[in-house]
Amino acid sequence: MNNLNDDMTVLDRFKDTADTLTPNERRLVQTVIESPTSAALGTASALAKSVGVHEATASRLARKLGYASYAEFRDALRDAFIATQEPATRFEKTISETSSDTILGNLIQQEANALQKIEDFISPAQITTVAARLLSANRLYIYGHGNAETLAVMMLKRFRRFGGDVHKLDPDPRGLAEQALGFRKGDIVLTFVFRRPPRAYRPLLELAREAGAETVVIAGSIGATLVPQPDHLMAAPRAGDPDGFQTLTVPMTVCNALVIAAGLTARNKTLKTLDRLGQLIGRFE
Numbered sequence: 001m002n003n004l005n006d007d008m009t010v011l012d013r014f015k016d017t018a019d020t021l022t023p024n025e026r027r028l029v030q031t032v033i034e035s036p037t038s039a040a041l042g043t044a045s046a047l048a049k050s051v052g053v054h055e056a057t058a059s060r061l062a063r064k065l066g067y068a069s070y071a072e073f074r075d076a077l078r079d080a081f082i083a084t085q086e087p088a089t090r091f092e093k094t095i096s097e098t099s100s101d102t103i104l105g106n107l108i109q110q111e112a113n114a115l116q117k118i119e120d121f122i123s124p125a126q127i128t129t130v131a132a133r134l135l136s137a138n139r140l141y142i143y144g145h146g147n148a149e150t151l152a153v154m155m156l157k158r159f160r161r162f163g164g165d166v167h168k169l170d171p172d173p174r175g176l177a178e179q180a181l182g183f184r185k186g187d188i189v190l191t192f193v194f195r196r197p198p199r200a201y202r203p204l205l206e207l208a209r210e211a212g213a214e215t216v217v218i219a220g221s222i223g224a225t226l227v228p229q230p231d232h233l234m235a236a237p238r239a240g241d242p243d244g245f246q247t248l249t250v251p252m253t254v255c256n257a258l259v260i261a262a263g264l265t266a267r268n269k270t271l272k273t274l275d276r277l278g279q280l281i282g283r284f285e
Contacts, residue, residue, distance in 0.1 A: 009080060010076050011121065013065040014065070014224035014225065015233065018226060021061075021225060022057075024051070025060070025064070026225040028048070028051055028053065028058060028061050029224055030221045030222055031047065032047070033221040033223075033224060034237045036077055036120070037081060038050075039074070039077055040074055040078045041078075044058040044070040111239045114236075114250050115239075115249065115250065117236070118253065122254060127257050127258060127261050129232070130216055131257075131259075131262040132262070133188060133214060133216070134258065134262060135159070135262040137186065137188035137214075138187050139167065139184070139186075140165065140167070140190065141166075141168075141187060141189045141213075142155050142166065142190045143168075143169040143171075143189065143192070143200065145200070147248060148193075148194060149171075150248065151251060151252060155255055155258075169189075169191075176204070183207060183211035185211065185213065186213070187211070187213040188214045189204060189205070189208040189213055190215075191204060191205075192217070192251065193219040193223065194220040194222065194246070195220070202227070209228070215230035216231065216232040216233075216234070217230040217233050218254055219235040220235065220237060221235065222235070236251075237250070
């Protein structure tokens, strides 16, 4: 075993070793996160084959994570996922016995299955903690690249309605650099990462950290391998084919949970602000 804490969870070990992982090891980690039950029940050879790497790579990853062998790593996966997935397993069995040949029906099944598993990766306590931090930020900066821009706009509007000083970060490098000049201690930078980190990811997090601002990332299965790791990571696999089309339903649900939790965290303040907003809307209309 290496110097990793024996009490650390598998996901914590992924995050703590992210900056030491090779590209092939990162692919293995993403595969494990996307299909933890398969990895927990399979062999090192099967996992390696599914990614297209040598079996020794899977064994080396286990040791890098602090496990004496791949078997010990597999046992940790079983403890982390299989024991807690009984409801999801029953649900998966139910839908597998239901015939659905339509695009809509198949999509509903995939989304429902992915939603059932969110709490295997993101705890209610994380939602509460991050929501409170977002609400208490001096200034909240939100960055969304590509498809994630939809989520960034949603979070921008929601937290502005709570009375926050919220800013959408510019996708243009020059504009982003100008905004980053203003990062200060007490600010929070929220960004989204799904298939791969956007080019701005590393400098954005590094500049936030240098300024003393906190960082929050909402991510897909790539989350545990991000470098640098954010102060608060909320990562859960999305529905769909990892190599093909994937939807925003899971991260959208995480965003909505954060919005609701933020409202509950400061219930009187947020309700008062929303009431004032309603009055102002009436005046403009």
